[in-house]
Amino acid sequence: MSRAFLPYGRQTIDDEDIQAVIEVLQSDWLTGGPVVERFEKTVADYLGVPHTVAFSSGTAALHAAMHVAGVKEGDAVVVPPLTFVATANSVVYCGGTPLLADIASDTLCLSPEAARVAIGSSKMPVKAIAPVSYAGFPVDLAGFKELAEGVGALLIEDASHALGAARNGRHVGQEADMTIFSFHPVKHITTAEGGMVVTASEELAVHLRRFRSHGIVKDRGDFTRHYEGPWDNDMIEMGYNYRLTDLASALGGSQMKKLGGFLDRRREIARLYRKLLGGLKEIKLPPDHPGHAYHLFPIWVDTTIRKYVFEFMRSSGIGVQVHYIPVHFHSYYKDHFSYNEGDFPCAERFSSGEISLPIFPSMSEADVDRVVDTLLEAVRV
Numbered sequence: 452m453s454r455a456f457l458p459y460g461r462q463t464i465d466d467e468d469i470q471a472v473i474e475v476l477q478s479d480w481l482t483g484g485p486v487v488e489r490f491e492k493t494v495a496d497y498l499g500v501p502h503t504v505a506f507s508s509g510t511a512a513l514h515a516a517m518h519v520a521g522v523k524e525g526d527a528v529v530v531p532p533l534t535f536v537a538t539a540n541s542v543v544y545c546g547g548t549p550l551l552a553d554i555a556s557d558t559l560c561l562s563p564e565a566a567r568v569a570i571g572s573s574k575m576p577v578k579a580i581a582p583v584s585y586a587g588f589p590v591d592l593a594g595f596k597e598l599a600e601g602v603g604a605l606l607i608e609d610a611s612h613a614l615g616a617a618r619n620g621r622h623v624g625q626e627a628d629m630t631i632f633s634f635h636p637v638k639h640i641t642t643a644e645g646g647m648v649v650t651a652s653e654e655l656a657v658h659l660r661r662f663r664s665h666g667i668v669k670d671r672g673d674f675t676r677h678y679e680g681p682w683d684n685d686m687i688e689m690g691y692n693y694r695l696t697d698l699a700s701a702l703g704g705s706q707m708k709k710l711g712g713f714l715d716r717r718r719e720i721a722r723l724y725r726k727l728l729g730g731l732k733e734i735k736l737p738p739d740h741p742g743h744a745y746h747l748f749p750i751w752v753d754t755t756i757r758k759y760v761f762e763f764m765r766s767s768g769i770g771v772q773v774h775y776i777p778v779h780f781h782s783y784y785k786d787h788f789s790y791n792e793g794d795f796p797c798a799e800r801f802s803s804g805e806i807s808l809p810i811f812p813s814m815s816e817a818d819v820d821r822v823v824d825t826l827l828e829a830v831r832v
Protein backbone atom coordinates (compact mmCIF):
# COMPACT_ATOMS: atom_id res chain seq x y z
CA MET A 452 0.00 0.00 0.00
CA SER A 453 1.48 3.32 -0.99
CA ARG A 454 0.19 6.45 0.64
CA ALA A 455 0.97 10.09 0.01
CA PHE A 456 4.18 11.35 1.56
CA LEU A 457 3.44 13.36 4.67
CA PRO A 458 6.06 16.10 5.17
CA TYR A 459 7.03 17.38 8.63
CA GLY A 460 5.79 20.81 7.69
CA ARG A 461 4.26 22.60 4.76
CA GLN A 462 2.54 25.85 3.76
CA THR A 463 -1.22 26.40 3.55
CA ILE A 464 -2.12 28.59 0.56
CA ASP A 465 -5.69 29.48 -0.42
CA ASP A 466 -7.32 31.40 -3.29
CA GLU A 467 -7.21 34.67 -1.35
CA ASP A 468 -3.41 34.33 -1.04
CA ILE A 469 -3.08 33.63 -4.75
CA GLN A 470 -5.30 36.62 -5.61
CA ALA A 471 -3.22 38.92 -3.38
CA VAL A 472 -0.05 37.96 -5.28
CA ILE A 473 -1.74 38.32 -8.68
CA GLU A 474 -2.81 41.86 -7.79
CA VAL A 475 0.80 42.83 -7.14
CA LEU A 476 1.94 41.20 -10.40
CA GLN A 477 -0.53 43.47 -12.21
CA SER A 478 0.56 46.60 -10.30
CA ASP A 479 3.42 49.05 -10.84
CA TRP A 480 5.62 47.73 -8.05
CA LEU A 481 6.99 44.21 -7.87
CA THR A 482 9.50 45.37 -5.28
CA GLY A 483 10.22 48.63 -3.50
CA GLY A 484 6.52 49.47 -3.41
CA PRO A 485 3.82 50.07 -0.80
CA VAL A 486 2.92 46.44 -0.04
CA VAL A 487 6.11 45.83 1.96
CA GLU A 488 5.24 48.56 4.44
CA ARG A 489 1.64 47.38 4.62
CA PHE A 490 2.85 43.87 5.54
CA GLU A 491 5.24 45.32 8.13
CA LYS A 492 2.36 47.29 9.66
CA THR A 493 0.10 44.23 9.75
CA VAL A 494 2.71 42.25 11.70
CA ALA A 495 3.45 45.22 13.99
CA ASP A 496 -0.27 45.60 14.83
CA TYR A 497 -0.65 41.87 15.44
CA LEU A 498 2.38 41.65 17.72
CA GLY A 499 1.79 44.98 19.45
CA VAL A 500 5.28 46.33 18.65
CA PRO A 501 6.25 49.72 17.20
CA HIS A 502 8.82 48.69 14.56
CA THR A 503 8.96 45.79 12.10
CA VAL A 504 11.57 45.56 9.34
CA ALA A 505 11.00 42.93 6.64
CA PHE A 506 13.94 41.03 5.12
CA SER A 507 14.51 38.65 2.23
CA SER A 508 14.93 35.74 4.67
CA GLY A 509 15.00 34.99 8.37
CA THR A 510 18.74 34.50 8.01
CA ALA A 511 19.14 38.00 6.49
CA ALA A 512 17.08 39.35 9.40
CA LEU A 513 19.40 37.62 11.89
CA HIS A 514 22.47 38.98 10.10
CA ALA A 515 21.03 42.50 10.24
CA ALA A 516 20.19 42.17 13.94
CA MET A 517 23.74 41.06 14.75
CA HIS A 518 25.16 43.90 12.67
CA VAL A 519 23.11 46.63 14.31
CA ALA A 520 23.88 45.13 17.73
CA GLY A 521 27.46 46.08 16.88
CA VAL A 522 28.85 42.56 16.59
CA LYS A 523 32.28 42.61 14.96
CA GLU A 524 35.59 40.75 15.00
CA GLY A 525 36.65 39.98 18.55
CA ASP A 526 33.08 39.97 19.89
CA ALA A 527 31.05 37.04 21.17
CA VAL A 528 27.32 36.29 21.06
CA VAL A 529 25.73 33.63 23.27
CA VAL A 530 23.89 31.03 21.15
CA PRO A 531 22.45 27.61 22.05
CA PRO A 532 23.87 24.58 20.19
CA LEU A 533 20.35 23.21 19.54
CA THR A 534 19.34 25.50 16.68
CA PHE A 535 19.44 25.90 12.93
CA VAL A 536 22.97 26.91 11.93
CA ALA A 537 21.68 30.32 10.75
CA THR A 538 21.52 31.58 14.35
CA ALA A 539 25.24 30.99 14.84
CA ASN A 540 26.16 31.83 11.23
CA SER A 541 24.73 35.34 11.58
CA VAL A 542 27.33 36.02 14.26
CA VAL A 543 30.12 34.66 12.05
CA TYR A 544 28.93 36.85 9.10
CA CYS A 545 29.80 39.85 11.28
CA GLY A 546 33.22 38.46 12.17
CA GLY A 547 32.07 37.50 15.67
CA THR A 548 32.30 34.25 17.60
CA PRO A 549 29.24 32.23 18.62
CA LEU A 550 29.67 31.59 22.33
CA LEU A 551 27.79 28.30 22.65
CA ALA A 552 26.02 27.55 25.93
CA ASP A 553 23.97 24.44 26.67
CA ILE A 554 20.18 24.13 26.70
CA ALA A 555 18.02 23.42 29.76
CA SER A 556 16.38 19.98 29.56
CA ASP A 557 13.00 21.28 30.79
CA THR A 558 12.63 23.89 28.01
CA LEU A 559 15.02 22.61 25.30
CA CYS A 560 16.04 26.28 25.00
CA LEU A 561 19.20 28.11 26.05
CA SER A 562 19.81 27.69 29.79
CA PRO A 563 20.20 31.01 31.64
CA GLU A 564 22.61 29.31 34.03
CA ALA A 565 24.77 27.95 31.18
CA ALA A 566 24.67 31.39 29.55
CA ARG A 567 25.84 32.99 32.80
CA VAL A 568 28.77 30.59 33.09
CA ALA A 569 29.74 31.09 29.42
CA ILE A 570 29.65 34.87 29.77
CA GLY A 571 31.66 34.70 32.99
CA SER A 572 34.47 32.77 31.31
CA SER A 573 34.43 34.58 27.96
CA LYS A 574 37.65 36.34 27.02
CA MET A 575 35.78 38.31 24.38
CA PRO A 576 33.24 41.05 25.06
CA VAL A 577 29.71 39.67 24.78
CA LYS A 578 27.66 41.88 22.45
CA ALA A 579 24.41 39.93 22.46
CA ILE A 580 22.57 36.98 23.97
CA ALA A 581 20.52 35.09 21.38
CA PRO A 582 18.16 32.51 22.85
CA VAL A 583 16.03 30.45 20.44
CA SER A 584 12.38 29.69 21.26
CA TYR A 585 12.90 26.13 20.10
CA ALA A 586 9.90 24.42 18.47
CA GLY A 587 7.74 27.42 19.42
CA PHE A 588 8.20 27.10 23.20
CA PRO A 589 8.39 30.74 24.34
CA VAL A 590 11.55 30.70 26.42
CA ASP A 591 11.40 32.96 29.48
CA LEU A 592 13.61 35.99 28.89
CA ALA A 593 13.85 37.42 32.42
CA GLY A 594 17.15 35.72 33.28
CA PHE A 595 18.73 36.65 29.96
CA LYS A 596 17.62 40.26 30.28
CA GLU A 597 19.40 40.57 33.59
CA LEU A 598 22.54 38.93 32.18
CA ALA A 599 22.49 41.16 29.10
CA GLU A 600 22.09 44.33 31.15
CA GLY A 601 24.94 43.21 33.40
CA VAL A 602 27.43 43.13 30.51
CA GLY A 603 25.92 45.82 28.26
CA ALA A 604 24.76 43.28 25.66
CA LEU A 605 21.55 43.26 23.62
CA LEU A 606 18.96 40.51 23.88
CA ILE A 607 18.15 39.09 20.42
CA GLU A 608 15.51 36.36 20.38
CA ASP A 609 15.53 33.98 17.42
CA ALA A 610 11.76 33.45 17.30
CA SER A 611 11.78 31.79 13.88
CA HIS A 612 9.68 29.02 15.46
CA ALA A 613 7.52 31.28 17.58
CA LEU A 614 5.32 33.66 15.56
CA GLY A 615 2.13 33.96 17.61
CA ALA A 616 3.64 32.37 20.73
CA ALA A 617 2.89 34.16 24.01
CA ARG A 618 4.37 34.41 27.49
CA ASN A 619 3.42 36.51 30.49
CA GLY A 620 0.30 37.54 28.58
CA ARG A 621 2.29 39.14 25.77
CA HIS A 622 3.21 38.11 22.25
CA VAL A 623 6.75 36.95 21.62
CA GLY A 624 8.34 40.00 20.00
CA GLN A 625 7.54 42.49 22.74
CA GLU A 626 10.30 41.70 25.22
CA ALA A 627 13.70 41.28 23.57
CA ASP A 628 15.66 44.22 22.14
CA MET A 629 15.19 42.57 18.76
CA THR A 630 13.14 39.52 17.79
CA ILE A 631 13.60 37.59 14.55
CA PHE A 632 10.89 35.77 12.61
CA SER A 633 11.15 33.58 9.51
CA PHE A 634 8.54 33.17 6.78
CA HIS A 635 9.96 30.03 5.17
CA PRO A 636 7.14 27.71 3.98
CA VAL A 637 7.47 25.38 6.98
CA LYS A 638 7.02 28.26 9.44
CA HIS A 639 3.73 29.71 10.75
CA ILE A 640 3.08 32.00 7.79
CA THR A 641 5.02 32.14 4.55
CA THR A 642 6.35 34.62 2.01
CA ALA A 643 8.31 31.77 0.31
CA GLU A 644 11.61 33.23 1.53
CA GLY A 645 11.35 36.06 4.03
CA GLY A 646 11.93 37.24 7.56
CA MET A 647 11.50 40.15 9.91
CA VAL A 648 13.20 41.96 12.76
CA VAL A 649 10.88 43.38 15.39
CA THR A 650 12.01 46.04 17.85
CA ALA A 651 10.78 48.80 20.14
CA SER A 652 13.82 50.93 19.29
CA GLU A 653 13.41 53.49 16.52
CA GLU A 654 17.17 53.88 16.32
CA LEU A 655 17.70 50.16 15.71
CA ALA A 656 14.84 50.14 13.16
CA VAL A 657 16.43 52.96 11.15
CA HIS A 658 19.77 51.16 11.18
CA LEU A 659 18.14 47.85 10.17
CA ARG A 660 16.46 49.54 7.16
CA ARG A 661 19.74 51.06 6.06
CA PHE A 662 21.59 47.75 6.34
CA ARG A 663 18.79 46.12 4.31
CA SER A 664 19.48 48.46 1.42
CA HIS A 665 23.26 48.71 0.83
CA GLY A 666 23.99 51.04 3.76
CA ILE A 667 22.76 53.94 1.62
CA VAL A 668 21.08 57.07 3.03
CA LYS A 669 19.08 59.56 0.93
CA ASP A 670 17.99 62.20 3.43
CA ARG A 671 20.27 65.23 3.61
CA GLY A 672 20.41 65.10 7.39
CA ASP A 673 21.84 61.57 7.34
CA PHE A 674 24.82 62.39 5.11
CA THR A 675 28.28 62.23 6.66
CA ARG A 676 29.73 64.28 3.78
CA HIS A 677 28.62 67.39 1.83
CA TYR A 678 25.14 67.08 0.30
CA GLU A 679 25.23 67.90 -3.42
CA GLY A 680 21.54 68.01 -4.34
CA PRO A 681 18.32 66.07 -4.70
CA TRP A 682 19.98 63.37 -6.88
CA ASP A 683 22.54 62.62 -4.22
CA ASN A 684 22.77 59.62 -1.93
CA ASP A 685 25.53 58.43 0.33
CA MET A 686 26.62 54.95 1.26
CA ILE A 687 27.74 55.53 4.82
CA GLU A 688 28.44 51.90 5.79
CA MET A 689 28.54 48.45 4.21
CA GLY A 690 25.09 46.99 3.62
CA TYR A 691 23.37 44.38 1.48
CA ASN A 692 20.35 43.95 -0.74
CA TYR A 693 18.22 42.12 1.82
CA ARG A 694 14.85 43.60 0.78
CA LEU A 695 11.64 41.60 0.72
CA THR A 696 9.62 42.02 -2.50
CA ASP A 697 6.08 43.37 -2.78
CA LEU A 698 5.09 40.03 -4.27
CA ALA A 699 6.29 38.19 -1.18
CA SER A 700 4.82 40.84 1.13
CA ALA A 701 1.38 40.47 -0.48
CA LEU A 702 1.49 36.76 0.28
CA GLY A 703 2.63 37.50 3.83
CA GLY A 704 -0.11 40.05 4.43
CA SER A 705 -2.76 37.64 3.21
CA GLN A 706 -1.29 34.81 5.31
CA MET A 707 -1.44 36.98 8.44
CA LYS A 708 -5.25 36.91 8.25
CA LYS A 709 -5.07 33.16 8.81
CA LEU A 710 -2.39 33.07 11.50
CA GLY A 711 -4.91 32.71 14.34
CA GLY A 712 -6.49 29.69 12.68
CA PHE A 713 -3.10 28.20 11.81
CA LEU A 714 -2.01 28.48 15.46
CA ASP A 715 -5.25 26.92 16.74
CA ARG A 716 -4.81 23.97 14.41
CA ARG A 717 -1.12 23.46 15.32
CA ARG A 718 -2.08 23.49 19.01
CA GLU A 719 -4.91 21.06 18.36
CA ILE A 720 -2.55 18.63 16.59
CA ALA A 721 -0.09 18.91 19.47
CA ARG A 722 -2.93 18.10 21.91
CA LEU A 723 -3.82 15.04 19.85
CA TYR A 724 -0.21 13.83 19.82
CA ARG A 725 -0.03 14.32 23.60
CA LYS A 726 -3.24 12.40 24.12
CA LEU A 727 -2.20 9.50 21.88
CA LEU A 728 1.47 9.31 22.91
CA GLY A 729 1.28 10.32 26.57
CA GLY A 730 2.43 7.84 29.19
CA LEU A 731 4.48 5.67 26.83
CA LYS A 732 7.83 4.75 28.29
CA GLU A 733 9.51 4.63 24.88
CA ILE A 734 8.72 8.23 23.97
CA LYS A 735 9.46 11.50 25.70
CA LEU A 736 7.14 14.36 24.73
CA PRO A 737 8.33 17.96 24.35
CA PRO A 738 7.76 20.53 27.13
CA ASP A 739 4.35 22.22 26.99
CA HIS A 740 3.45 25.87 27.61
CA PRO A 741 0.08 27.66 27.37
CA GLY A 742 1.58 30.06 24.81
CA HIS A 743 3.43 27.41 22.76
CA ALA A 744 3.23 28.05 19.01
CA TYR A 745 4.14 24.47 17.95
CA HIS A 746 6.24 25.07 14.87
CA LEU A 747 7.62 21.61 15.63
CA PHE A 748 6.51 18.61 17.65
CA PRO A 749 9.89 17.18 18.69
CA ILE A 750 9.78 13.84 20.48
CA TRP A 751 12.71 11.96 21.98
CA VAL A 752 13.37 8.23 21.76
CA ASP A 753 16.30 6.28 23.12
CA THR A 754 19.43 7.06 21.12
CA THR A 755 19.92 3.37 20.35
CA ILE A 756 16.62 3.15 18.42
CA ARG A 757 16.45 6.61 16.81
CA LYS A 758 18.00 5.52 13.51
CA TYR A 759 15.65 2.55 13.23
CA VAL A 760 12.54 4.57 14.13
CA PHE A 761 13.52 7.38 11.76
CA GLU A 762 14.12 5.04 8.83
CA PHE A 763 10.97 3.04 9.55
CA MET A 764 8.85 6.19 9.46
CA ARG A 765 10.52 7.54 6.36
CA SER A 766 10.00 4.25 4.55
CA SER A 767 6.33 4.44 5.57
CA GLY A 768 6.03 7.81 3.83
CA ILE A 769 6.22 9.96 6.94
CA GLY A 770 8.58 12.90 6.55
CA VAL A 771 10.11 12.99 10.00
CA GLN A 772 13.14 15.24 10.49
CA VAL A 773 15.84 15.84 13.07
CA HIS A 774 15.98 19.34 14.59
CA TYR A 775 18.86 19.82 14.96
CA ILE A 776 22.38 18.52 14.48
CA PRO A 777 24.12 20.53 17.24
CA VAL A 778 25.90 23.57 15.78
CA HIS A 779 29.33 22.41 16.97
CA PHE A 780 28.93 19.02 15.22
CA HIS A 781 28.99 20.67 11.79
CA SER A 782 32.32 20.43 9.94
CA TYR A 783 32.62 24.18 9.49
CA TYR A 784 32.31 24.77 13.23
CA LYS A 785 34.71 21.89 13.99
CA ASP A 786 37.25 23.43 11.62
CA HIS A 787 36.91 27.04 12.73
CA PHE A 788 36.08 26.93 16.43
CA SER A 789 37.45 24.98 19.34
CA TYR A 790 34.32 23.19 20.56
CA ASN A 791 34.34 19.44 21.12
CA GLU A 792 31.75 16.70 21.25
CA GLY A 793 30.71 16.41 24.88
CA ASP A 794 30.89 20.15 25.56
CA PHE A 795 27.11 20.56 25.65
CA PRO A 796 25.72 17.29 27.02
CA CYS A 797 22.08 18.35 27.28
CA ALA A 798 21.82 19.50 23.67
CA GLU A 799 23.84 16.52 22.43
CA ARG A 800 21.77 13.95 24.36
CA PHE A 801 18.51 15.45 23.16
CA SER A 802 19.66 15.81 19.56
CA SER A 803 20.82 12.18 19.41
CA GLY A 804 17.31 10.88 20.15
CA GLU A 805 15.19 13.64 18.61
CA ILE A 806 12.57 13.09 15.91
CA SER A 807 10.26 15.85 14.66
CA LEU A 808 6.79 14.52 13.87
CA PRO A 809 4.74 16.17 11.10
CA ILE A 810 2.77 19.20 12.27
CA PHE A 811 1.12 21.76 9.98
CA PRO A 812 -2.35 23.33 9.77
CA SER A 813 -3.78 21.24 6.91
CA MET A 814 -2.96 17.90 8.58
CA SER A 815 -6.07 15.83 9.22
CA GLU A 816 -6.83 13.71 12.28
CA ALA A 817 -6.37 10.68 10.05
CA ASP A 818 -2.86 11.96 9.27
CA VAL A 819 -2.15 12.26 12.99
CA ASP A 820 -3.44 8.72 13.58
CA ARG A 821 -1.26 7.44 10.76
CA VAL A 822 1.85 9.09 12.27
CA VAL A 823 1.04 7.71 15.73
CA ASP A 824 0.28 4.17 14.50
CA THR A 825 3.50 4.07 12.48
CA LEU A 826 5.52 5.44 15.39
CA LEU A 827 4.08 2.89 17.82
CA GLU A 828 4.82 0.08 15.39
CA ALA A 829 8.40 1.33 15.09
CA VAL A 830 9.18 1.72 18.79
CA ARG A 831 7.57 -1.60 19.79
CA VAL A 832 9.37 -4.03 17.49
Ligand SMILES: *Cc1c(COP(=O)(O)O)cnc(C)c1O
Pocket residue numbers: 508509510511513534535537538583609611612633634635645646
Ligand atom coordinates in the same frame (compact mmCIF):
# COMPACT_ATOMS: atom_id res chain seq x y z
C1 LIG B 1 13.94 29.00 9.88
C2 LIG B 1 14.96 29.44 10.85
C3 LIG B 1 15.78 30.56 10.65
C4 LIG B 1 15.75 31.41 9.42
O1 LIG B 1 15.68 30.70 8.27
P1 LIG B 1 15.35 31.30 6.84
O2 LIG B 1 15.15 30.06 6.05
O3 LIG B 1 16.53 32.08 6.43
O4 LIG B 1 14.10 32.15 6.91
C5 LIG B 1 16.64 30.92 11.67
N1 LIG B 1 16.70 30.25 12.81
C6 LIG B 1 15.92 29.18 13.05
C7 LIG B 1 15.99 28.51 14.38
C8 LIG B 1 15.02 28.74 12.08
O5 LIG B 1 14.26 27.66 12.32
